[in-house]
Amino acid sequence: MQHDRPDASHPPPADVTCAVTVLMPCLDEAATIGRCIDKARRFLQTHDIAGEVLVADNGSSDGSAEIATARGARVLHVQQKGYGNALMAGIAAARGEFVIMGDADDSYDFANLEPFVQALHGGFQLVMGNRFQGGIRAGAMPPLHRYLGNPLLSGVGRIFFNSPVGDFHCGLRGFSRQAILGLDLRSTGMEFASEMVVKASIEGLRITEVPTTLSPDGRDRPPHLRSWRDGWRHLRFLLLYSPDWLFFYPGIVLFAAGLMASAWLLPGPRTVLGLNLDIHTLLFAAAGMILGLQSISFAFFAKLYGMRAGFLPPTALGLKIAEKFRLEHGLILGLIILLGGISGSVFAVGRWGAEGFGDLVPGSMMRLIIPSATAVIIGVQITLSAMLLGVLQIPVRDHQIASKK
Incomplete structure (x- = not known):
């Protein structure tokens, strides 16, 4: 047509x-x-x-x-x-x-x-x-x-x-x-x-x-x-039209807040204004890190796709990412974090086995399980994001799709 x-x-x-x-x-x-x-x-x-x-x-x-x-x-x-x-x-x-x-x-x-x-x-x-x-x-x-x-x-x-x-x-x-x-x-x-x-x-x-x-x-x-x-x-x-404001900036804030809160709560419970913050808050902080990282990756996807599709102008950061980033870089980083999370999870199971697979003290055990599970999720996120960015970077010829009547 x-x-x-x-x-x-x-x-x-x-x-x-x-x-x-x-x-x-x-x-x-x-x-x-x-x-x-x-x-x-x-x-x-x-x-x-x-x-x-x-x-x-x-x-x-x-x-x-x-x-x-x-x-x-x-x-x-x-x-x-x-x-x-x-x-x-x-x-x-x-x-x-x-x-x-x-x-x-x-x-x-x-x-x-x-x-x-x-x-x-x-x-x-x-x-x-x-x-x-x-x-x-x-x-x-x-x-x-x-x-x-x-x-x-x-x-x-x-x-x-x-x-x-x-x-x-x-x-x-x-x-x-x-x-x-x-x-x-x-x-x-x-x-x-x-x-x-x-x-x-x-x-x-x-x-x-x-x-x-x-x-x-x-x-x-x-x-x-x-x-x-x-x-x-x-x-x-x-x-x-602004992936930075839609995805990147909120993602950075959410990831940084989650990371700082996790590091603060990892040694033990904290009391703020009479409120006792413990493993429940740590769990939400970890969720913030995961969601923040997802939002940051969306910003890169949107920016790269927008530049390739022609409705976003090339930017210095976008061009640098497209030039320097390689699929292998993301895979290596993701696998390192994933292995760290798996190691923590195996260690947690070992501690559970040492106790005869019975009841454990939630406060100490969850401080090991939450970071380990978070690392597994983040490692998988980075690995999959690297693969998707690799797909978006595949060179293609300009072409037109003609619809048939």
Whole structure:
């Protein structure tokens, strides 16, 4: 089956006579698309900018495409559903050196795009609108989005990816067409907005923000956005795109805490604030070590797979691991720890036999059994993880899988 989404890796050349493409994704926006196009065309004419208005129609059934054509816009029909599909098709088909994209619901002012154009001409490759700086008019954004969703998700993005963007989900943004095509964006749905900012931040593109105003949309139907569903999709994307924050850092904390607690409790019971901590706490500390190590190994799997699949950029640590790590290294380390655990277990059985396989003092015996069992589990974990990393490191040729009809 052939997909009709344009190949961003081999885009058509931009029209040298077109400086700016104003791109509007559209799905049943008949009530507002005409006003948005009029404002954008008026802006281009008023500021004497050679440009075009491009509508990426994603299967409208309300006459939006016909209205756009009548208002002087170029209409691109994108059959693959999804916000990301519509925008990537529009970016690939744009004729302008710069693209300014914005929702076609009349919530953004397409007549006031000069700050975006100035920043783009100033050398910035991604210019984000910031609604919190420019103003959010009454009724334009639900309180849940304004005070929780957007600040939370933008904050997570800033921390995870060291991004300078304070409004990750502003629908009005401008960018260098070639720079964004070079990011090889993959998201087909609403996550596209986050992916653009995340990849631009990781790749070191020059990013800035300009204040923009958000007005109540002019739709005569409910919005496509679903607060909790789409909010979770954006958060999930940010987490999955950052294996360090999702797996590595929590794993390091959990493993270190478990290791220190185990070492502290191994000699004997401890009393803290009147609480007696004994072998039961030692058991949970050992479980923390096991879970922490598992989480750390997941971070390496995710990072290596992400780099090979192309949706995570290569990092110095990831490349070093891929270059230096060998299956044999993990197998040797895992087997050493496994043998240590087996030896401790055999010794414990020997002590039990010396007592006639009868009852033993739990406090002393469990201080031998818990570390031994933990070492066995960790040794097996490391061995299996080494094998899986070895599988992920197998060289493969690029190939395409063609599905049969």
